[in-house]
Amino acid sequence: MYHSIVLVKQVPDTANITGNVMQEDGTVNRAKLPAVFNHEDKVALEIALQIKDTYGGTVSAITMGPPRASDILRECLYMGADRVYLISDRKFAGADTLATSYVLSEAIKKIGAFDFIFAGRQAIDGDTAQVGPQTAEKLQIPQITYVEEIRSVENRTVTAKRKIDGGFEIVRCTLPVLLTVVKDTAEPRSFKAKRVMAYKGARSLMEIEKLVEGNSLLSTDALVNEYESRSLFIRTLTMDDLKLDAVRCGVRGSPTKVYEVDSVVLSGGEHEHVEPTKAGIGKLIDKLIEDHILG
Amino acid sequence: MSLSSNDVWVFIEQRSGKAADVSFELLCKSRKLAQVMGGKVKSVVIGHQVKELAEETFRYGADEALVIDHPALKQFRTLPYSKTLTTLVQQFTPRIVLFGATIIGRDLAPRVASATKSGLTADCTDLRIADVTYLRKEYKQLLLQIRPAFGGNIIATIITPDNPIQMATVREGVMEMHALENYQHGALTAIPYVPDPLDEIVEVIEQHREENHVNLKAAPIIVSGGYGMRTKENFRLIHELAHVLGGEVAGSRAAVDAGFIPHERQVGQTGVTVRPKLYIAVGISGAIQHRAGMQESNKIIAVNIDPDAPIFSISHYGIVGDAMEVLPRFIEVYKNKLK
Numbered sequence: 143m144y145h146s147i148v149l150v151k152q153v154p155d156t157a158n159i160t161g162n163v164m165q166e167d168g169t170v171n172r173a174k175l176p177a178v179f180n181h182e183d184k185v186a187l188e189i190a191l192q193i194k195d196t197y198g199g200t201v202s203a204i205t206m207g208p209p210r211a212s213d214i215l216r217e218c219l220y221m222g223a224d225r226v227y228l229i230s231d232r233k234f235a236g237a238d239t240l241a242t243s244y245v246l247s248e249a250i251k252k253i254g255a256f257d258f259i260f261a262g263r264q265a266i267d268g269d270t271a272q273v274g275p276q277t278a279e280k281l282q283i284p285q286i287t288y289v290e291e292i293r294s295v296e297n298r299t300v301t302a303k304r305k306i307d308g309g310f311e312i313v314r315c316t317l318p319v320l321l322t323v324v325k326d327t328a329e330p331r332s333f334k335a336k337r338v339m340a341y342k343g344a345r346s347l348m349e350i351e352k353l354v355e356g357n358s359l360l361s362t363d364a365l366v367n368e369y370e371s372r373s374l375f376i377r378t379l380t381m382d383d384l385k386l387d388a389v390r391c392g393v394r395g396s397p398t399k400v401y402e403v404d405s406v407v408l409s410g411g412e413h414e415h416v417e418p419t420k421a422g423i424g425k426l427i428d429k430l431i432e433d434h435i436l437g
Numbered sequence: 438m439s440l441s442s443n444d445v446w447v448f449i450e451q452r453s454g455k456a457a458d459v460s461f462e463l464l465c466k467s468r469k470l471a472q473v474m475g476g477k478v479k480s481v482v483i484g485h486q487v488k489e490l491a492e493e494t495f496r497y498g499a500d501e502a503l504v505i506d507h508p509a510l511k512q513f514r515t516l517p518y519s520k521t522l523t524t525l526v527q528q529f530t531p532r533i534v535l536f537g538a539t540i541i542g543r544d545l546a547p548r549v550a551s552a553t554k555s556g557l558t559a560d561c562t563d564l565r566i567a568d569v570t571y572l573r574k575e576y577k578q579l580l581l582q583i584r585p586a587f588g589g590n591i592i593a594t595i596i597t598p599d600n601p602i603q604m605a606t607v608r609e610g611v612m613e614m615h616a617l618e619n620y621q622h623g624a625l626t627a628i629p630y631v632p633d634p635l636d637e638i639v640e641v642i643e644q645h646r647e648e649n650h651v652n653l654k655a656a657p658i659i660v661s662g663g664y665g666m667r668t669k670e671n672f673r674l675i676h677e678l679a680h681v682l683g684g685e686v687a688g689s690r691a692a693v694d695a696g697f698i699p700h701e702r703q704v705g706q707t708g709v710t711v712r713p714k715l716y717i718a719v720g721i722s723g724a725i726q727h728r729a730g731m732q733e734s735n736k737i738i739a740v741n742i743d744p745d746a747p748i749f750s751i752s753h754y755g756i757v758g759d760a761m762e763v764l765p766r767f768i769e770v771y772k773n774k775l776k
């Protein structure tokens with residue numbers, strides 16, 4: 143029986159960025175972009191679920207994000223996660239990887255004991271591959287990055303195949319350990335219809351607060367209890383719940399700052415047009431031979 | 438802000454006693470950065486029997502070398518390496534620490550940055566020192582960490598204004614490597630290492646390394662295909678043209694993701710950076726991450742069916758047309774000329 147925690151992130155669909163979603167301070171106004179479940183994190187969740195299928199135990203998914211990130215937590219439930227946690231607070235906004243890993247590691251300490259932490263190698267917006275290792279460092283646990291395959295788990299030890307520059311290596315490590323996985327490590331399972339039906343009503347604290355707004359008959363606490371009793375409450379942790387040091391969260395806790403953002407301006411291009419004909423190509427080749435580029 | 442030296446450190450990555458090129462490339466760049474700041478360049482070499490390697494770092498721009506040599510450190514393992522480097526960084530507080538953005542670098546750097554509470558920017562395509570005004574405060578000689586971001590539509594300049602130590606990772610080939618003609622052998626400082634049972638938590642049982650079959654960096658001519666080639670079958674034309682011209686085959690990230698070529702042939706920010714005599718980009722739109730890997734090529738020819746493809750903006754010659762027609766024509770005409 144193993145307890146796994148999976149770090150997941152909702153990311154802006156970076157294929158669809160336009161100028162009007164960038165804010166003056168250089169950060170993306172994520173609320174304006176279509177948001178998706180970071181693929182490598184889905185792969186991480188899949189691996190955790192496979193461990194559970196084989197050895198038993200539980201899988202918890204956690205994310206630090208704006209209230210909208212509850213969407214991917216529901217997807218985690220659809221895939222088979224047992225518990226999901228939303229770690230959300232305005233004060234967490236604008237965090238770089240150091241601040242993010244601080245918040246995540248404190249949340250994990252609060253959630254309780256674990257054997258594995260799984261994470262995708264990197265998210266498609268930041269592309270840093272830093273949060274996994276930095277979270278492991280703060281929890282003072284070992285890390286195995288670029289995991290391509292879990293070979294075995296026995297006697298509280300995991301054996302894994304990981305990528306290295308120019309090849310691979312097989313490593314063995316005692317638990318607890320943090321592992322980051324790459325996109326080819328596994329194919330994430332599709333949502334089970336039964337679980338979608340069961341969990342599509344799951345809600346976080348912020349979503350419940352919204353339901354209560356303007357409705358004098360409802361109270362947040364009562365509604366939260368209601369959702370909890372039906373296993374539909376997405377546990378929500380805010381800064382107060384975690385007793386965090388404000389100076390280490392969000393923009394304040396981020397040593398790296400975006401100083402400037404320049405849209406890529408494509409100059410008119412002073413390239414020479416070459417006709418796609420035999421004659422045109424012939425002239426080009428002549429020039430290249432003359433310049434000793436081709437011989 | 439606590440005092441730190443103006444030194445630039447480069448983590449010298451070694452695998453089986455051989456230094457990774459990227460480490461030497463970073464040393465060369467560090468020399469320029471250190472000159473502006475009036476600091477020294479120090480190479481940090483961790484491994485076993487690495488004294489010779491440490492001496493070599495002077496040839497590429499190190500003023501001093503910090504050497505941590507111990508049998509337990511022969512192979513890279515996260516915990517002992519990160520503990521060693523963290524202790525050194527905390528002890529000497531360099532202003533800048535650079536790592537190659539290799540698998541080792543991306544495993545080690547974030548852990549050291551976390552332990553030292555430093556800022557770390559990954560995959561920089563450029564590094565510069567400049568005086569900066571940020572949020573109405575003035576900062577002198579900050580490291581500008583420049584990289585494409587958010588799908589490649591923007592170039593972001595990141596700074597670490599308020600922390601004493603600025604860290605960054607840089608991919609291989611982004612910076613140029615030049616051995617110095619006249620150089621001094623600097624001081625080699627041996628740092629003692631005391632093994633810790635915790636270092637053995639992760640055990641390496643087996644290791645398999647393959648020599649790279651391809652050396653794109655050394656190829657004078659590169660024919661590179663992108664997603665516009667559509668199928669692996671079509672991509673054979675890229676191979677054919679490369680073969681005829683005596684060049685190497687490469688491709689964009691999209692081509693790798695589509696399975697047309699293996700990752701070791703990928704040119705771009707997350708692949709290899711090349712500067713060949715001739716780079717022919719076929720069916721490559723020219724996203725900034727790709728351009729970052731080839732824009733300094735001596736001559737660039739682009740073939741694309743889309744006249745507005747960004748690749749044309751950095752090409753010397755542009756052919757608007759269907760690659761499936763243009764390439765065979767090119768091959769035929771070239772072969773005839775050689776007769």
